[in-house]
Amino acid sequence: MVRPTRVSNRIRALRFEHGEMTQAELARLLGVTRQTVIAIEKGRYSPTLETAFQIARVFGVPLDDVFQYPDDPNTPDDPDDSDDPHAP
Amino acid sequence: MAFEEKRTWVFALVTLAGYLVYLAVVLGRAGSGPVDEAPYVAAMLWTIAAMVVVTVLAYLVIVAASGGERELTDQRDREIERFGTHVGQGMLVLGAVGALVLAMLEVAHFWIANALFLGFVLTSLLESVAKLVAYRRGFQPW
Numbered sequence: 391m392v393r394p395t396r397v398s399n400r401i402r403a404l405r406f407e408h409g410e411m412t413q414a415e416l417a418r419l420l421g422v423t424r425q426t427v428i429a430i431e432k433g434r435y436s437p438t439l440e441t442a443f444q445i446a447r448v449f450g451v452p453l454d455d456v457f458q459y460p461d462d463p464n465t466p467d468d469p470d471d472s473d474d475p476h477a478p
Numbered sequence: 479m480a481f482e483e484k485r486t487w488v489f490a491l492v493t494l495a496g497y498l499v500y501l502a503v504v505l506g507r508a509g510s511g512p513v514d515e516a517p518y519v520a521a522m523l524w525t526i527a528a529m530v531v532v533t534v535l536a537y538l539v540i541v542a543a544s545g546g547e548r549e550l551t552d553q554r555d556r557e558i559e560r561f562g563t564h565v566g567q568g569m570l571v572l573g574a575v576g577a578l579v580l581a582m583l584e585v586a587h588f589w590i591a592n593a594l595f596l597g598f599v600l601t602s603l604l605e606s607v608a609k610l611v612a613y614r615r616g617f618q619p620w
Binding site: 425 | 481
């Protein structure tokens with residue numbers, strides 16, 4: 391369960407772009423503890439999808455401006471390119 | 479440090495200290511005689527009661543020291559709590575099975591009661607360690 395995540399985020403940068411919002415202020419807006427905001431920022435905790443959307447909404451940006459997931463060269467970008475015979 | 483993390487530290491330390499005191503009392507009472515003839519029931523009950531009281535008092539102190547922070551517990555704490563319980567469950571079963579085997583072997587009640595008590599203590603400690611690792615090193619529920 392305690393394993394590194396490949397998800398990275400720009401929360402710290404977004405906080406500074408939004409009037410140097412403090413971690414405590416962001417925590418208050420999300421209804422979580424400041425320690426949870428710190429853990430998310432440092433990639434030590436992956437929030438639920440709902441919290442992820444709430445963070446994006448606080449900053450007024452799309453979800454993938456907040457969280458990023460690195461491209462995997464083994465994963466096809468387009469499902470039509472796959473060899474799956476059941477694919478449409 | 480998160481409120482629940484502080485609480486976990488307190489719980490772990492109180493559990494460990496309480497059990498060590500209990501062991502010292504019971505072994506002291508046994509003296510040079512057989513351990514399983516030492517009076518243990520009162521010591522065990524007092525230890526459990528003391529652990530509960532100290533944990534509750536420590537909880538109240540931590541709440542008071544949190545300075546009126548609005549959110550003390552959140553989704554991450556609840557997920558870590560569930561994770562700790564999941565990790566500790568195996569030890570709880572092991573303690574119960576150990577006590578069951580001792581009962582089938584018809585050993586003295588002393589050993590059955592103490593196997594169960596040790597099982598509870600180890601379960602609590604394992605749960606606490608798992609939670610503290612999750613708080614310190616990170617926790618990815620997905």
